[in-house]
Amino acid sequence: MDVNDQCPRCAATRRSWVRDGFYSRLDDAKRIQRWLCKQCGKKFSSATFKPTYRQKKRRINSTVRFGFGSNLCQRDIAELVGVNVKTIAARLIWQAKLSRAKNQRYIQAFIAKHGDIKTVQFDDLVTFEHTNCKPLTVPIAVVDGYRVPLGFGIASIPAFGRLAAIARKRYGKRADHSRATRDALVQQLTQILPENVAFKTDGHTHYPIVIDKHFPKAKHTVHKSERGSVVGQGELKKTRFDPLFSVNHSFATMRAKINRLNRRTWCTTKLPERLADHIDIFIDVFSDRLRLLDVTVWRYRNTQHNAAIVR
Ligand SMILES: [Zn+2]
Structure with a gap:
């Protein structure tokens, strides 16, 4: 029995509790111990401490999680598990909270297994909320060679290129939070990375500034970004050797596995927070896949792997 060890009202420990019968849970007909x-006289049950407390459809959780990490949209998942789409929307937020905590544990486990992280690749993925005129940038850091995601942020940026003028006319001036978000992300990375870690990035002008600020001892190498694309797959390069393969391939995976990031899709992000939730669940599912493959075996030689993928 996995019961937490504190009374929900007075925080008394297990010793102060007595068994108080059972009830049959309506959702799954499971016999649940009451306490x-x-x-303090408070009554509660084993279910009180579970993350699924008060859920009415516990059986859908694993499928919902897998669906969010496997390119299904919320309506598809709803149809698949037989619930209303609003239930799925709520479960996205619920699952993301669990996944976020799990992702942190995964990074700790990775460091415990492989030692301090030596090299990190860092880049921004661009998507949008509601319309192409309202772009979002998603800075992400991944472990060089392993593609283990270490953290990400989401920030609004003004539309650029030929949409810039149209966007300003339709929606007014759009705030640029990319620098503050990147700053917060790199600061957060100081918690898990050694100070002499190496960064590999493309030529973005803000990267050296933010890396110098939080990792003054870090080695930072800039590699030419060759985002010449295969149709519909901006991140999947056709160059023979890509020094930023890990992060670019992570982006390509996200584009393929997170439905709202697909290049051509009816599904879009309406709230940046939900995009964050979705990415957290994706990282959770993706980390499990890395673990199944066992990253030690799977770790590729960059050149060979890249050549194999691109032909
Ligand atoms: Zn109590």
């Missing part, structure tokens, strides 16, 4: 706290 009574002798200190």
Whole structure:
């Protein structure tokens, strides 16, 4: 029995509780132990401490999680598991919270297994909320060679290129939060990376500034970004050797596995927070896939792997 060890009202420990019968849970007909706290008289059950507390459709959780990490849209998932799409929308937020905590544990486990992280690749993925006129940038850091995601941020940026004028006319001036978000992300990375870590990035002008600020001892190499694209796959390069393969391939994976990031899709992000939730669930599912493959075996020689993928 996995019961938490504190009374939800007075925080009394297990010793102060007595068994108080069972009830049959309506959702899955499971027999659930009830408890009574002798200190304060509060009644609760084994289910009280579970993350699924008060859920009515527990059975859908694993499928929902897998669906969000496997390019299904919310309506597809709803149809697949037989619930209303609003239930799925709520479960996205719920699952993301669990996934976020799990992703942190995964990074810790990775460091425990492989030692301090030596090299990190860093780049921005661009998507949008509601319309192409409202772009979002998603700075992400991944472990060089392993593609383990270490963290990401989401920031609004003004539309650029030929959409810039149209966007300003339709929606007014759009705030640029990319620098503040990138700054927060790199600061957060100081918690998990050694100070002499190496960064590999493309030529973005803000990267050296933000890396110098939080990692003054880090080695930072800039590689030419060759984002010449295969149709519909901006991140999947056709160059023979890509020094930023890890991060670019992560972006390509996200484009393929997170439905709202697909290059051509009816599904778009309406709220940046939900995009963050979705990415967190994707990282959770993706980390499990890395673990199944066992990253030690799977770690590729960059050149060979790249050549194999691109032909
Ligand atoms: Zn109590």
